[in-house]
Amino acid sequence: MxxxxxxxxxxxxxxxxxxxxxxxxxxDPHGFLAVTALHWLSGTPQRFDEVPGAWSTGAAGVEVVLDVTEELALDGVPLAGRHVFGVVPERGGVLATYGDTVLEIAKRGGHDILRPRRPDNPLRARYxxxxxxxxxxxxxxxxxxxxxxxxxxxxxxxxxxxxxxxxxxxxxxxxxxxxxxxxxxxxxxxxxxxxxxxxxxxxxxxxxxxxxxxxxxxxxxxxxxxxxxxxxxxxxxxxxxxxxxxxxxxxxxxxxxxxxxxxxxxxxxxxxxxxx
Known part of the structure; x- marks a missing residue:
């Protein structure tokens, strides 16, 4: 031809x-170039830099416990205290927000993870x-x-x-x-x-x-x-x-x-x- x-x-x-x-x-301002960290969740509540709440995962899925001063929203609805996101499917995910940051709550390779995405991440800024x-x-x-x-x-x-x-x-x-x-x-x-x-x-x-x-x-x-x-x-x-x-x-x-x-x-x- x-x-x-x-x-x-x-x-x-x-x-x-x-x-x-x-x-x-x-x-995109909250695309993959905006990811600033990769956090692995366990059964023990953990706090991570620049992420509100104490995070853990178990049989009921991913959950967070927020202090009264901490802000986190899901689908535009503010969360308070303890919130259970439930079991996240493999290769699935949930997006929460705080300030100008989008927080990806996902499961990869059988492990629950958190990935904050910030528009001002240097990798995205210099792309x-x-x-x-x-x-x-x-x-x-x-x-x-x-x-x-x-x-x-x-x-x-x-x-x-x-x-x-x-x-x-x-x-x-x-x-x-x-x-x-x-x-x-x-x-x-x-x-x-x-x-x-x-x-x-x-x-x-x-x-x-x-x-x-x-x-x-x-x-x-x-x-x-x-x-x-x-x-x-x-x-x-x-x-x-x-x-x-x-x-x-x-x-x-x-x-x-x-x-x-x-x-x-x-x-x-x-x-x-x-x-x-």
Whole structure:
């Protein structure tokens, strides 16, 4: 198939619009760049710097006990004294607020956590965008989704040492790159019926983030057809901050080719390696 100059220009404009929206979400005043700390909850009430209340978790779920001078709101309703948030589902979360801070109450890898998000966090304040490869239509490749007979519980590691995530993988995606037949185990995507693949490739740790990149796929067609647009491969939050619990790709999701498409190592990580 021949790509005309007009086709390439249209492709580049569509990619630029998509990437701008993606960057805007990332740099939201209470997005992941605004996270200032990662606190792990236990059965013993604990207090954390710049977070109101004494926090704990148990059979009834996450709870907080606030002093009379402390403020915390949930859905705009002020809380007082003891409040039980209940059991937070895995990969779920609740957002509470105090002042200009949003407090994420979440469960990751079976552990309840707190993550304050402040608009003035230095990581967000100095953010200048994520570098990416120039979008090239050659990196949009056709594939085929092959569902498993039943979803397979798949355990993967995390950006945090010792933490494990478990996903029910519904199937795999088969495709070719540089004439090589390849396959990636897929996880459920954000949209119903959509898919998410986590992968590394020959650029990982060289020009792209070493631990992982992600690629969202639309709902497969009736015949299982999918399109893998590697120009839209994105970094996970752990590429920017150590306060993330991102999953690592499942075994077998390393591509033996250099996928020179999508987002590259963030400037912040490059600067950290230079300072080291």
């Amino acid at each position: 021949t790509t005309t100059l007009a086709d390439r220009d249209a492709f580049t404009r569509a990619w630029a619009d998509w990437h701008h929206r993606h960057e805007t979400r990332l740099a 200048r965008g994520t570098p990416a490869y120039e979008p090239d239509p050659r990196w949009v490749v056709p594939g085929r989704y092959v569902p498993f007979d039943e979803p397979r519980p798949t355990t993967v590691g995390a950006a945090v040492d010792g933490l494990l995530h478990v996903y029910d993988a519904p199937g795999r995606v088969e495709f070719e790159l540089d004439g090589q037949p390849l396959a990636l185990t897929a996880f459920p995507g954000a949209e119903p019926g959509g898919l998410l693949v986590l992968f590394t490739d020959a650029t990982s740790g060289v020009t792209t983030y070493a631990a992982n990149r992600s690629l969202a796929l639309d709902v497969p067609g009736p015949d299982g057809s999918v399109s893998l647009d590697f120009t839209r491969a994105t970094n996970l939050p752990c590429a920017y901050t150590d306060l993330a619990t991102c999953p690592l790709p499942p075994a077998g999701n390393h591509l033996p080719v250099a996928v020179e498409a999508g987002e590259r190592i963030p400037f912040e990580r490059l600067e950290d390696s230079t300072d080291a």
